[in-house]
Amino acid sequence: MKDEQIQPLTGVRVLAVEQYGAGPFGSMYLANQGAEVIKIENPSDGGDMSRAVGPYFLGPEDSEFFHSFNANKKSVTINLKEPQGLEVFHELVKTADAVSNNLRGDVPEKLGLDYDSLKAINPKIVCAHLSAYGRSGSRQTWPGFDYLMQAEAGWFSVTGEPGTPPARFGLSVVDMMTGLAMAFGLVSAVIAARSSGAGRDMDVSLFDLALHNTSYLSTWYLNENVVTERLERSAHPSLTPCQLYKTRNGWIFIMCNKEKFWPILCNKLGQANWSQDPRFLLFKDRLEHREVLQNMLDDTLSKKTTEEWLTAFAGSVPASPIYNIGEAMNNPFVSERNGIHHFPNPTNPEASFKMVAHPIKSSGDEPLNNPAPKLGENTDTILTEVGYTNDQMKRLRDEGII
Numbered sequence: 001m002k003d004e005q006i007q008p009l010t011g012v013r014v015l016a017v018e019q020y021g022a023g024p025f026g027s028m029y030l031a032n033q034g035a036e037v038i039k040i041e042n043p044s045d046g047g048d049m050s051r052a053v054g055p056y057f058l059g060p061e062d063s064e065f066f067h068s069f070n071a072n073k074k075s076v077t078i079n080l081k082e083p084q085g086l087e088v089f090h091e092l093v094k095t096a097d098a099v100s101n102n103l104r105g106d107v108p109e110k111l112g113l114d115y116d117s118l119k120a121i122n123p124k125i126v127c128a129h130l131s132a133y134g135r136s137g138s139r140q141t142w143p144g145f146d147y148l149m150q151a152e153a154g155w156f157s158v159t160g161e162p163g164t165p166p167a168r169f170g171l172s173v174v175d176m177m178t179g180l181a182m183a184f185g186l187v188s189a190v191i192a193a194r195s196s197g198a199g200r201d202m203d204v205s206l207f208d209l210a211l212h213n214t215s216y217l218s219t220w221y222l223n224e225n226v227v228t229e230r231l232e233r234s235a236h237p238s239l240t241p242c243q244l245y246k247t248r249n250g251w252i253f254i255m256c257n258k259e260k261f262w263p264i265l266c267n268k269l270g271q272a273n274w275s276q277d278p279r280f281l282l283f284k285d286r287l288e289h290r291e292v293l294q295n296m297l298d299d300t301l302s303k304k305t306t307e308e309w310l311t312a313f314a315g316s317v318p319a320s321p322i323y324n325i326g327e328a329m330n331n332p333f334v335s336e337r338n339g340i341h342h343f344p345n346p347t348n349p350e351a352s353f354k355m356v357a358h359p360i361k362s363s364g365d366e367p368l369n370n371p372a373p374k375l376g377e378n379t380d381t382i383l384t385e386v387g388y389t390n391d392q393m394k395r396l397r398d399e400g401i402i
Contacts, residue, residue, distance in 0.1 A: 007034020008362055012190060013096045015040055015089070016073070017080070017113060019048040021146070021172055022206065023102025023130050024069035026179025030186070031072035032358040032368060038382065039070065039373065040089065043077035044400055047375045059347030061375070068355060070372035071343065076383070077376035077402050080111050084401045090121050091386045097190045098126040098199075100182065105131040105140040105205075115201045125199040128186040130178055134205045144206055146172040153210035158217065162230045178209040233294075240286035241265070244322070246298045247306040254297075255318040259283065265317045269300050329356075343371045376402070 012035040016027045024039075031037040041047030046061065053065040076092070079085040093099065101113050108114050108129050115127045129135055132144025150156055150168050160167030185202040193199045211218070217237075220226040228237050234253070235243035241262075242255045256262050259282065263275035274280055274296070279289045286293055301309060306321050313319045323331065334340060342352040358367055379402055383393055396402045 007365055007368070009033040009035035009187070012036065012098070012187075014038065014098045014100055014186070015092055015096050017099065017101040017103065017111070019102070020050050020053075021069060022175035022179045023100060023182065024048070024050070024179070025176050026130065026181070026183040026186075027100055028069055028071060028073065029180060029183045029358075029360070033360065033362070034368070037073045038092070038378065039073050039075045040080065040092075041075055041077050041375060042079050042081075043376060043397075043402060044079055047075070047077065051375065058345060058353060062347055064353070067343070067353070067372045071355065072368045072370045073373055074378040074382065075373035075376055076379045079401050082401055084396065084399070086112060088383065088388075088396065088402060090118075091388075092382070093118055093121050093125060095386060096122065096125060097193070098128055098186050100128040100130070100186060102130040102179075102182075104143055105129075105133060105135040108135065115199055119199065123198060124193040126186055126189040126193055126202060127199065128182050128189070128202045129204070130182045131203070131205050133207045135203055139207075146174040146206065149174045149206045149210035153207070154214055154217070155210065158228055158230055160230055162232055174206050174210045174213075177213065178204055178206050181209055235290070238287060239283055240290050241293060241297060243294070245294070245301050247301050247304065247309060249305045249307075251322045252301060252306045252309055253320045253322060255320075257318070261317055262286070265313075268312050268317055269297075271296075271300060341367065341369050343369050346371045346374060 009030055012030070014027060014030055014035055014037045016023065016037050017040045018024050018027060027037045039048065046052065048066065048070070050066045050069065051061050051063055053063050056064040058064060058067070078088050080089055099113055099118065101108055103111070103113075108127070109117070112118065113127060114129070114135075115125065118125050118127060132149075133139035133142050147168050150159075150173075151166070155174075156166035156168060159169060181204045182202070185204060189200055189202050217228045220228065231237060231243070233244035236255075236257070239257050242257055244251050244253055254265065256265055262280070263272075266272050266275040278285070280286050280293060304312075310319060310321060321327075328334070329340065337357075339357050340354050341357045342354055345351040345353050353371075361367075380390075380393060383402070388396075393402065
């Protein structure tokens with residue numbers, strides 16, 4: 001059975017007090033690598049709110065959105081706001097390597113999800129916190145979401161075409177990258193705890209991640225006082241040609257981000273002399289004459305279709321078509337890479353549903369492909385493992401604790 005394979009994180013148990021996007025996205029990376037990720041969900045409010053996020057569902061309260069962030073996990077229902085619920089949670093903490101959450105910055109301490117609250121129960125426990133603005137400072141109590149971070153960290157100002165309203169990325173990339181940062185921090189701290197015997201708090205925030213990922217643009221500003229602006233056709237701020245160009249039937253993105261690709265492109269275009277033109281010899285020259293070069297490339301590339309140019313460039317000039325989501329999913333290269341996985345449909349055992357495959361491929365291992373868990377699906381099994389009897393669980397369930 002696929003579940004019985006020894007995956008890279010087999011034997012790591014994570015209790016995930018999480019909902020919606022950023023936290024679940026990060027912990028799903030752990031689950032896909034074999035960690036036992038147990039979602040701790042409140043039975044009194046329907047659990048993770050994304051279970052009800054539409055418009056597409058496999059069944060009642062079984063959102064396709066939820067499945068996209070929660071494959072290969074388990075679900076245990078515990079009301080952490082009740083003292084008895086915390087007692088149950090603490091029994092699980094004794095068996096866990098880490099507790100993760102993506103709550104507002106002031107909430108983990110209130111719920112007792114930080115290291116100071118849990119170290120007496122399990123000195124090795126790692127507490128990974130993902131918040132909007134951090135667990136300290138003037139915005140500790142502020143709610144916050146991906147698009148707000150993109151706006152305040154400057155991303156809107158470098159996205160889209162000049163002269164148009166500021167624009168966000170098309171996907172919630174801050175959520176996703178912050179989730180990955182949390183997962184990386186959690187695994188790093190678990191490795192340290194297994195060596196030292198001591199856990200710790202690990203913190204990441206949407207704001208800090210968004211700011212950090214301004215990368216070289218912020219370095220340029222901090223040291224050279226250069227404010228990078230939006231450029232026409234999604235062009236690179238310093239490397240040319242690296243942008244959209246017109247073809248006979250649409251667009252192509254060409255990315256000659258090493259000097260060696262420029263003469264190769266010229267040869268493929270039948271314009272070998274361009275590579276010797278003093279205006280275009282080096283990146284700095286081509287940048288100075290970017291508009292002239294854009295017009296010349298548009299004229300030449302417009303003589304053939306995008307598909308014809310991609311065939312001509314294949315493996316020699318970095319280039320890409322411009323696809324919508326449907327075209328991206330139907331790309332033959334995606335099929336070649338086994339990029340779409342079929343998951344068992346929890347609502348209809350005779351059917352399956354499809355999601356994009358996990359990008360980390362472990363040598364020799366088949367990918368795990370368990371669908372996201374139903375609310376509380378694993379409660380009885382896991383609580384039995386830590387010593388609860390059927391009678392105890394019935395009482396806790398009757399009292400709304402589990």
